[in-house]
Amino acid sequence: MKSKLVYWLTYTGMWLLALLPFRLLYILSDGLYFLMRHVVHYRRRVIRRNLKNSFPEKSEAELRELEREFYHYICDYMLEEIKMMRMSFEDLSRRMEYGNTEEYLAMIEKHGGIVVLIPHYANFEWLTAMGAFMKPGDVPLQVYKPLRNKYVDEMFKIIRARHGGYNVPKHSTAREIIRLRREGKRVVVGLITDQSPNRNEANHWTTFLNQDTVFMDGGERIAKMMNYPVFYCELEKHRRGYCKAYFDLLTENPKQTADGEITELFARRLEQTIRRAPAYWFWSHKRWKLKREDVKHNG
Structure with missing residues (x-):
C-alpha cells in the first residue's frame, strides 16, 4: 500500500513537472x-574516481571541469526523461x-x-520514438531490466511506450x-549495452578507458541466434534538448x-564516443x- 501511494504521488509530481x-x-x-x-554531493566519489581512472592524462582542473559538465548533463537528462510524459510525437521527433x-x-x-547496441549517452531515452521512420508494422523492441519496485517499473514502461516503443524484460x-x-x-x-553485468553475465573482458572492464554480451548472442x-x-x-542519432553497421553477418x-x-566505438565528448556519459554508474578475480572466484 505504501509503495502504491509513493507511486501515485511520484507520478502526479512528474506529470505536473512535464x-x-x-x-x-x-x-x-x-x-x-x-x-x-x-549540497548533496550526488555520487561524487564514484564520479571523481571514474573520471580520474578513465583519463589519467588530464589535469585536476580538467577533471573538475568534466565533473561540472557532467552534473549539468545528468540534471538535464532527468528532467528531459520526465518531460517525455507529455512531449508530443512531433516535438520528440524534432528534438x-x-x-x-x-x-x-x-x-x-x-x-x-x-x-542496435546503445550506450548510456546523451539523450538516449529519446530513442523510444525511433519507430517514427520505420515501416508500419515493424516493431521497435526495447530490452529493459525490470526495476525492483513494480510501481516505479510500470511508470517507466508507460513513459517509454508512449510513442510506439515495445518494452520487453531482458529475461x-x-x-x-x-x-x-x-x-x-x-x-x-534495441539494447543498452554498457551496464555493469551480473557475475553470471560477465563473459567479455577488455581494456576500456584504461581499465579492466567486463561487458554484457547479450546483444551479440541475440544477433548470432537470429542472424540479425x-x-x-x-x-x-x-x-x-537537441540530439542526433546515427546508425553504423558493425556486421551484417554476426554468425561469421x-x-x-x-x-x-561495441566497446571500441563507445570509447571513441566518450572521448569525443566525455561529459555526456553516465559517470555516476558504478x-x-x-573485478575479474571476483568472477574467477565465483566460477
Whole structure:
C-alpha cells in the first residue's frame, strides 16, 4: 500500500513537472545542479574516481571541469526523461534527429530484423520514438531490466511506450523475438549495452578507458541466434534538448564473427564516443564494481 501511494504521488509530481515548457525545466535543472553537486554531493566519489581512472592524462582542473559538465548533463537528462510524459510525437521527433537511416531500414527489410547496441549517452531515452521512420508494422523492441519496485517499473514502461516503443524484460527477450518472427513481424532489438553485468553475465573482458572492464554480451548472442545485422547507435548532443542519432553497421553477418568480436567492436566505438565528448556519459554508474578475480572466484 505504501509503495502504491509513493507511486501515485511520484507520478502526479512528474506529470505536473512535464507540463512545464523546456525553458522553465532548464531553469529548474540549473537549481538541481547546484543542489546535487554542491549540497548533496550526488555520487561524487564514484564520479571523481571514474573520471580520474578513465583519463589519467588530464589535469585536476580538467577533471573538475568534466565533473561540472557532467552534473549539468545528468540534471538535464532527468528532467528531459520526465518531460517525455507529455512531449508530443512531433516535438520528440524534432528534438531527436536521425541520420543515415537508409542502411538501417534496408537491413530490416533484408534480414527481418536488426540489433542496435546503445550506450548510456546523451539523450538516449529519446530513442523510444525511433519507430517514427520505420515501416508500419515493424516493431521497435526495447530490452529493459525490470526495476525492483513494480510501481516505479510500470511508470517507466508507460513513459517509454508512449510513442510506439515495445518494452520487453531482458529475461524474455529471446522468446519474444522468436514469437514476433513467427508472426511475420520485422523487429529492431534495441539494447543498452554498457551496464555493469551480473557475475553470471560477465563473459567479455577488455581494456576500456584504461581499465579492466567486463561487458554484457547479450546483444551479440541475440544477433548470432537470429542472424540479425548489428548496428552501433552513435549519439551526438548538439545543445540542450537537441540530439542526433546515427546508425553504423558493425556486421551484417554476426554468425561469421568470432566469439566476443561484436561486443569488442561495441566497446571500441563507445570509447571513441566518450572521448569525443566525455561529459555526456553516465559517470555516476558504478561501472567498474565487478573485478575479474571476483568472477574467477565465483566460477
